[in-house]
Amino acid sequence: MTAVAIPGLEKAPTTHSGVLSWVREVAELTTPDRVVWVDGSDEEAERINAELVEAGTFVPLKAKPNSYWAASDPSDVARVEERTFICSERESDAGPTNNWMDPERMKATMTELYRGCMRGRTMYVIPFCMGPLGADDPKLGIEITDFAYVVASMRVMTRMGRAALDKFIAPDGTEREFVPALHSVGKPLEPGEKDVPWPCNDTKYISHFPESRTIWSYGSGYGGNSLLGKKCYSLRIASVMARDEGWLAEHMLILKLISPENKAYYVAAAFPSACGKTNLAMLQPTIPGWRAETLGDDIAWMRFGSDGRLYAVNPEFGFFGVAPGTDDHTNPNAMKTIEKGNTVFTNVALTDDGDVWWEGMSSRPEHLTSWKGEDWTPADGEAGEPAAHPNSRYCTPMSQCPILAPEWDDPQGVPISAILFGGRRATTVPLVNEARDWQHGVFMGATMSSEKTAAAAGKVGEVRRDPMAMLPFLGYHVGDYFQHWLEIGKHADNAQLPKIFYVNWFRRGDDRRFLWPGFSENSRVLKWIIERIEGKASAQETPVGFVPKAEDLDLDGLEEPLADIQAALDVDPEEWRQEIPLIEEWFDKIGRDKVPSALLDELEAMKQRLG
Ligand code: GDP
Ligand code: PGA
Ligand code: MN
Numbered sequence: 001m002t003a004v005a006i007p008g009l010e011k012a013p014t015t016h017s018g019v020l021s022w023v024r025e026v027a028e029l030t031t032p033d034r035v036v037w038v039d040g041s042d043e044e045a046e047r048i049n050a051e052l053v054e055a056g057t058f059v060p061l062k063a064k065p066n067s068y069w070a071a072s073d074p075s076d077v078a079r080v081e082e083r084t085f086i087c088s089e090r091e092s093d094a095g096p097t098n099n100w101m102d103p104e105r106m107k108a109t110m111t112e113l114y115r116g117c118m119r120g121r122t123m124y125v126i127p128f129c130m131g132p133l134g135a136d137d138p139k140l141g142i143e144i145t146d147f148a149y150v151v152a153s154m155r156v157m158t159r160m161g162r163a164a165l166d167k168f169i170a171p172d173g174t175e176r177e178f179v180p181a182l183h184s185v186g187k188p189l190e191p192g193e194k195d196v197p198w199p200c201n202d203t204k205y206i207s208h209f210p211e212s213r214t215i216w217s218y219g220s221g222y223g224g225n226s227l228l229g230k231k232c233y234s235l236r237i238a239s240v241m242a243r244d245e246g247w248l249a250e251h252m253l254i255l256k257l258i259s260p261e262n263k264a265y266y267v268a269a270a271f272p273s274a275c276g277k278t279n280l281a282m283l284q285p286t287i288p289g290w291r292a293e294t295l296g297d298d299i300a301w302m303r304f305g306s307d308g309r310l311y312a313v314n315p316e317f318g319f320f321g322v323a324p325g326t327d328d329h330t331n332p333n334a335m336k337t338i339e340k341g342n343t344v345f346t347n348v349a350l351t352d353d354g355d356v357w358w359e360g361m362s363s364r365p366e367h368l369t370s371w372k373g374e375d376w377t378p379a380d381g382e383a384g385e386p387a388a389h390p391n392s393r394y395c396t397p398m399s400q401c402p403i404l405a406p407e408w409d410d411p412q413g414v415p416i417s418a419i420l421f422g423g424r425r426a427t428t429v430p431l432v433n434e435a436r437d438w439q440h441g442v443f444m445g446a447t448m449s450s451e452k453t454a455a456a457a458g459k460v461g462e463v464r465r466d467p468m469a470m471l472p473f474l475g476y477h478v479g480d481y482f483q484h485w486l487e488i489g490k491h492a493d494n495a496q497l498p499k500i501f502y503v504n505w506f507r508r509g510d511d512r513r514f515l516w517p518g519f520s521e522n523s524r525v526l527k528w529i530i531e532r533i534e535g536k537a538s539a540q541e542t543p544v545g546f547v548p549k550a551e552d553l554d555l556d557g558l559e560e561p562l563a564d565i566q567a568a569l570d571v572d573p574e575e576w577r578q579e580i581p582l583i584e585e586w587f588d589k590i591g592r593d594k595v596p597s598a599l600l601d602e603l604e605a606m607k608q609r610l611g
Contacts, residue, residue, distance in 0.1 A: 029114050081457065139233075423504060517558070
């Protein structure tokens with residue numbers, strides 16, 4: 001094939017042969033009008049934002065500096081799990097929880113979709129690094145995309161551009177490995193055709209090739225489907241790297257808690273999408289003397305340090321948070337972060353004076369432009385039409401967070417003292433429950449469940465098993481993943497391993513109200529957790545783990561009725577007995593031969609204890 005002249009293609013600011021050949025190959029397949037090598041500079045960002053405004057994708061906000069409102073196509077608002085594929089060479093390696101397609105067949109199918117798909121568009125080449133640039137072994141990637149919105153968002157969410165590209169050649173001159181991540185909205189433009197503000201395609205594929213550490217995404221602009229450094233790389237591909245290399249890539253926030261004695265503790269917590277990670281990560285404790293700082297709100301990479309402790313690093317650089325429900329009361333630190341500007345808002349409502357609004361903010365304007373771009377008044381809200389989409393998002397730089405921990409960019413990471421698993425359960429699961437040991441904690445994580453939220457397309461509210469909050473993010477067989485967790489536990493002695501807890505902020509009373517106030521008040525639960533680690537707090541042994549009595553928690557100044565707190569903490573053996581067939585069903589789905597025997601033992605032991 002003779003080389004095609006595509007403007008910009010030759011301007012590569014690197015000599016990395018793998019990058020050069022892959023970018024050329026993609027350009028020749030997708031035939032964009034031009035290629036832009038993204039350098040991450042301020043001038044470039046200004047130019048791209050201006051182009052997005054010109055295209056109608058971005059509306060500049062008057063009320064916040066350098067911030068923009070974007071509305072997606074109404075069909076492209078969340079991750080699409082049924083269109084997400086793990087294309088491992090063997091189907092059995094993807095396991096029963098992932099969609100699988102033979103990698104050759106997927107590549108053939110998608111190659112035809114990609115052929116000419118960038119016609120009339122600009123192809124952006126984004127070098128990025130997940131995790132601190134100063135790491136000995138920086139985790140690199142190149143995202144190719146034809147959507148400028150992705151460039152603007154990747155700038156917030158990752159360390160990218162020139163600084164990342166510099167890492168592609170190691171100090172000794174060798175070319176480092178990188179994850180090639182290809183994204184297209186799948187909407188070529190014919191000559192003279194006018195573009196739409198949010199191009200996308202009804203045909204969508206979010207495909208991962210675990211053996212070759214490659215990502216191919218097509219048809220969607222939504223963050224989880226298009227910002228490929230996030231869920232696709234840092235969870236699905238990284239979980240496979242972690243399995244092979246003996247570490248953990250997890251769907252976890254990282255929080256630093258500082259006690260009144262000025263002792264720092266680091267906590268990692270895995271909750272499914274839209275179940276409270278970002279809120280807990282920016283916690284504003286209500287109990288006197290305690291402080292919290294943020295290190296990450298979505299993803300933690302954890303590996304053992306030379307001292308035998310598990311150290312966590314956040315691979316991301318920004319927050320991609322759920323907007324609805326965020327306000328000065330629930331998450332003041334998120335509000336302060338976005339107030340500083342440099343934020344992209346997607347599918348929230350727009351106020352008449354050029355600010356953003358969403359459900360859960362205290363003031364409610366009399367008129368808004370809804371996420372659908374329509375006039376909206378409170379009457380529409382009463383009729384059940386939200387102004388902001390329930391999965392609307394803010395994309396904002398971590399560096400603007402007022403409670404950012406000073407060590408957030410340290411490649412060493414931070415030593416984790418406690419791991420929390422949590423879901424959204426109206427019944428059964430108590431507010432907090434401490435595992436008996438690592439193996440029991442892995443069982444808790446492996447069998448945790450949650451009601452489905454708007455973060456993924458599908459029926460909201462349905463209870464499903466979501467192991468370690470990784471159900472949609474695992475790059476390999478879930479049974480092997482459980483085995484990997486058990487192996488990690490054998491690596492260190494029990495005293496150095498984080499203690500594991502299972503929390504539920506979402507238990508409800510008979511009248512459907514939440515029994516626990518949640519948000520900043522979750523600091524009371526964290527205080528108990530730290531005191532358990534220090535051997536200071538009491539708990540009751542129940543058939544499912546160690547659960548505090550109401551008097552074991554610091555409830556000073558809490559207005560909620562004691563009966564509600566007690567109900568939130570209740571372990572009802574009858575409710576738990578009803579949980580057993582669901583766990584059995586889950587293990588059957590995985591395949592009894594693939595569930596580690598240690599977890600089958602844990603289930604038997606729990607059954608025995610429940611009688
Ligand atoms: P993430 O997607 O896991 O990061 O979840 P977020 O922190 O963005 O929260 C998702 C939704 O859960 C938002 O609507 C929050 O207001 C709500 N939420 C978060 N924490 C709590 C809590 O402690 N209690 C209750 N009732 N709701 C919460
Ligand atoms: P999150 O997920 O809700 O866990 O932040 C982001 C997403 O839906 O892609
Ligand atoms: Mn979040």
